[in-house]
Amino acid sequence: MPAGGPTGGHVLRRALGDQRRRVGGASLLAMAHQACEALVPVVIGLTIDEAVGTGSAGALLRWLLVLAGLFLVLSTCYRISARFAEGAGESAAHRIRQDLAARVLDPRGGADTGRLPGALTAVATGDARRVGSVASALPYALSALTGLAVSAVALLRTSVPLGLLVLLGVPPLLWIGHLISRPLERRSEAEQEHAAHASGVAADLVAGLRVLKGIGAEGAAVARYRETSRSSLASALRAANSRAWHDGAILALTGVFIAVIGLVGAHLAMRGTISVGDLVAAVGLAQYLLGPFQLLTYVNGEFAQARASADRIAEVLASPPAVAAGTTPLPSPVAGRLRLRGLTHGALRGLDLDVAPGSVVGVVSRDPAAANDLLLCLGREREPDAGTVELDGVPLADLDPGEARRAVLVAHHDADLFED
Structure with missing residues (x-):
C-alpha cells in the first residue's frame, strides 16, 4: 500500500489486479465475440456479391455455413465471457468487503471515527459493489474497442475514406465521452455520501427506538430522518439526471457519427466506387457500431461511479488508528494490578x-x-x-x-x- 494509506486509484487497481485471470479470460472471449459480430455484415456483403449477384448456389451454401459458424462462435464466447465477467465483479466486491471488515475490526480502531455504523455498512455494500463492477465492465470496454478496430479494418478494405472516417472519428468521441462523465462522477460521489448518511441515521434511530418512545421524541426523530431522506433523494435524483444526460449525449453523438458513415457509404455506392455488397456491408457495419458505442457509454458510466466509490472506500481503509500498536509483551503471569x-x-x-x-x-x-x-x-x-x-x-x-x-x-x- 502507498504511504499514508490506499487511494481511490489503488483500490480500483487492486480490484482489477486480484481478478486479472478472470478479467483476462473474459476480455479475450468478449473480444472474439465482438470481432465475430463485426464480421457478420462483411460476410453478408460478400454473400450478396459472390452468391446472390452471380446466382451461384454453391457459393451461397458456403457463405451461409460461414455465417452460421460466426453465430456459433460469437454466442458461445458471449455466454462464457459474461459468466467470467460477472464472477470477477462479484469476487472483487467480496474482496473489498473483506478488506473493509478487517479495517473496521482492527484492534487499533479508528475506522468508525466520525462515521455512523449504517454509513460503514453502506460503504461495504453499495460502494464495494460499484468498485467491483469495474472488473465486470473492463472486458466489455476491450471488446467494444476490438469491434471498432475490426470494423475500421473492414471498412478500409471496402473503402479507404470509410475506414479513415471511423479511425479518425472514434478517438474524439471517446475523449468527449470522458469529459461528459465528469459531472456524473461528482454527483455519484455525493449520492453515495447522502445515501450512507441516511442509512446511518436510520440505524441510529432504530437502535434507540425504545428510548425515543419512552421520552416521547418520535416526532423529532421522524422529522430528522425525513430531512435526511429528502436530502438523499435529491442527491440520487441529481445523479440519475446526470446519468441520463450522459447516456443521452453519448448516444446522440454516436447516432450522428453512424449516420455520417451511412451517408458517405451511400454516396460512394452512387458514384460506383463500391459495389452493392460493399454498400450493404458498410451500412451493416454502421448499424453494428451502435453496439460498441453503447458498451463504451455503459463502461464510461460504470467507471465514473466506481471512481467516486473507490475514493470513499479508500477513506475508510486509510483511516488513522485511534490507538498506537505497542510492542511490549504482557507480563507473565498477569497479576491484575x-x-x-x-x-x-x-x-x-x-x-x-x-x-x-x-x-x-x-x-x-x-x-x-x-x-x-x-x-x-x-x-x-x-x-x-x-x-x-x-x-x-x-x-x-x-x-x-x-x-x-x-x-x-x-x-x-x-x-x-x-x-x-
Missing part, C-alpha cells in the same frame, strides 16, 4: 486510582460521560489526553491493543450483541 495517574480524557479529569489484584472496586461518577471515557481508556479504544494507565507496572499504551484487552476486559454499559 491497575494504577491510574492523572488520567485525563474527554470529561474525565486527573483521575488517580489504584486497584489491587483480587479486589472489587466500584467507581461512581456524577457524569456518565466521564465513566464512558474511563472505559475507553481502560479498553485501549482511545489514547488518554494526559496521564497513564499501568497494568502490573507496564503502561497500557506500550501494549498491543489486542494483548491489552486479553488482560483487561471492558464491557460498556450500552453494549449489545443482538437486539433480541
